[in-house]
Amino acid sequence: MPELLQFAFSGLTVGAVYALVALGFTLIYNASDVVNFAQGEFVMLGGMVTVFLHLAGVPLPIAAALAIFATVLVGLALYAFAIDPARGSSAVTVIIITIGASIFLRGVAQVIFDKRFHALPHWFGSEPIRFGGAAILPQSLVVLAGAAIIVALIFVIIDRTILGRAILATAANRLAARLVGIPVRKIVALSFALSAAIGAVAGILVTPITLTSYDVGTLLALKGFAAAMLGGMGSAVGAVVGGILLGLAESFGAGLISSKYKDAIAFLIILATLFLRPQGLFGKKSVERV
Amino acid sequence: MAYPSWFSRRVILAAGASAMAIAAAPAFAQGEIKLGAVLSVTGPASFLGDPEKRTLEMVVDDVNAKGGILGRKVRLIVYDDAGDPNAARTFATRLLEEDKVTAMVGGSTTGTTMAMIPAFEDAQVPFISLAGAVQIIQPVKKWVFKTPHTDTMACEKIFEDMKKRNTTKIGMIAGTDGFGKSMRDECVKVAGKYGIEILHEESYGPRDTDMTPQLTNIKNKAGVQAVINPGFGQGPAIVTRNFKQLAINVPLYQSHGVASKQFIGLAGDAAEGVRLPAAALLVADKLPDSDPQKKVVVEYSKAYTTRTGQPVSTFGGHAYDGFMIWKEAVERAKTDNAAKVRDEIEKTKGYIGTGGIVNMSPTDHMGLDLSAFKMLEIRNGDWTIVQ
């Protein structure tokens, strides 16, 4: 069964990226009820800024750090100039703002970068590791390890720090959080910064494998959103599990059933899951307050 | 045939253009010749539309600096359809109705081209398409021409090469975008003619980032002697990388859709040994001096690289050929009258372009044959011509 192992690694690598995008969605959604469709652009920025700084002669680690920093600034600017001024607007209005932001960021990227595809060097060479009949790129392991570290960090922050408590309190009830003295707007801004950083790191880790260009964000946002829904909106565990499952569904769908319809297979699985569990795998059943 | 040299830079253009305009003053009274171009400058096909736009802007600047065509300046009007056929059709109408262009060189993809054809047929204005599929010129449409080789020819060229290597059983992995799908269909159609049997087929989405599941299935299919990958964009680069990752030990053939140095950069050392059919443009510096195309491809690729700082691609070359065929037709017709220019385009004979030597006729609105394609192999990170 070496091919199954190969499919699994393919699915895990792709799924890890979906998981990070979904996690970014979830962080922002929890803090502010905003579904941020510009999440994919964070991934694009992480990759593209690194590529162009590297091309300009900046050593890779510094380029990567600067890229994360730049993306975080973009995330904060997105919050300060587009999301915060619209607070109090309906959820759909804010979604359209984030869609506008994603078009805008893509438009900026095509002007300051270019419209071509770019790659980054593999961290530990491109010679695959042969294991049980499957061939795994060292970079895949980097992506998986990186994703695992990010997820662990996020869980530690949320579970173990005062900051995390504040985020949880904000997620649970914004008004109550404000009343007990939590600086809600700062917390929301922080969630945008964190999401942007996660997106940028995902972009940097995965560009050696997947390549990047100014418009890779759209599809990632779509897949990440689907993954977050599969896991259950608002659940960080759900986002990670949803992302990995979506990646696996695509690779096993392509490998075992039909590569023409692999995306369709993935979405059929999501649809079937939602019909059985309308709140997603890990979502809480919502109770509408009358 | 006078080919422009682009060593004149923009600075000279700015200063020189007006001086030359005055020199050619009498004819300028007739006003500008308007050339339209609807291109997919952004969106999923931007790697086609972007070099096409840069090329057209470059050649138009250059022609104008030299006094224009028939002493009249050329005004290039470019619209970006972002790959959306509906937008392309609207811009086509705009070019025809508002801008009153007398010809169009554009249409980056088959989808946008097919959407625009009815508008140009209705308006009776010549339309030189830059897209690949054979359906654009078959059946022949009176006002529609195209410069790139058809995907049928790419398949034939590849199968010819396979035959020489005694390959008869192959696997295929194609992109599900218009280009990949169309070429896949053509390859399936002509495979029989070359005694080639396609044992296993896979496909991938235009934005997929990992094709190892599909390639694993091809690898596990007994008897596959070679693999062919119709597709363009970043997909073929990832297929090539995954191909090496899985250590599949049969030859890999890419299509003319990867025809830019950028592919080698993206695929890295996985590209070693990959073969593909491509126009002479890619191997400009390696052509023997006796090659009739040598002069034009060397000059174009030098000019393009200097002006844009980007590697030359055959897509930009298609736009160059489209413009030159139109320009020569206008010069022969001594007018930009749409009907007369159309007739002259159809009479194009022996035009030496980046894509090959073009001989059009009332039944052939492309005018290229298989000799226009060279079979290339990637060795040591560079193209080499397979003899």
Next chain:
Amino acid sequence: MARLASSRWSIVLGLAIVIAALPFLFPSNYYFRVAAIVNIFALAVVGLNLLMGYAGQVSLGHAGFMGIGAYSVAIGSAHFKLHGLLAMLIGAALAGLVAFLVGRPILRLKGHYLAVATLGFGLLISMALANEAAWTGGPDGMGVPRLEILGYRLRGPDTWYYISGGALLIGVILALNLIESPTGRAMRAIHDSEIASRVAGIDVAAYKLRIFVLSAIYASVAGSLMAFLNGHITPDGTAGFLRSVELVTMVVLGGMGSVVGAIVGAAVLVILPQALTIFHDYEHLMLGLIIMVSMILLPRGIVPSLLARLRGGGA
């Protein structure tokens, strides 16, 4: 002012006058074409607005229904030699039927879950259209024979402007009547609070399903008109995910729950890219910026927000 704007017949009359008068301002066929596209998108958006603005359900796959309408016409006339109009009716029926079948399970979902389910549905349709090339011509699309009525071939953008304008007018009249009907009141109740309406004895699921089917038919007819106007259609151009997002953006930008808003939203998003060509490489940047700024300044959408200001200013 407010009463004038909300009175349904004044809206219909106003729209009819605008549609009839605009051609006097059109210098060329290009304007007719852009206006025809506005009409066609407006028709789909009026339908989607019923679903989003009144029934409170988001659909991120609505272009899928446009695709059904467009390809029914194309496949019907090319493969089955049906008359274009008949094919269009079959398309509308088919879209309604599909909406009816998938609507039941899908509409049980709420909010973003519904959004992702409809997104998946739209994706399935556009994938099927792209992959089943024997029927649909694949990703490069297929040609649509010109519509012939009584031996007269309809081809010019001006002809299609009037036809699509008529279709939009009919769509608006139906929508306005529906909104003022008991169904409309029930819908608004559902939008405000599902539980409260259920308690009040409204069969929420049945109403939602009815509106979903209706909005699918609107989209399908719009798709058919698009196919006739263009003469060539592609899966991404009619049924793609970005098309669905565009439709939703039109609804929200124009103003949810406002029929006039739906038309304004469609007009703005169709005309903007034409106007923004002057910015060349900065086109997309400007488009994104304009969408963001207008949603921040007019959070309830162009029409409702401006109306509210007019009322505020006039009082």
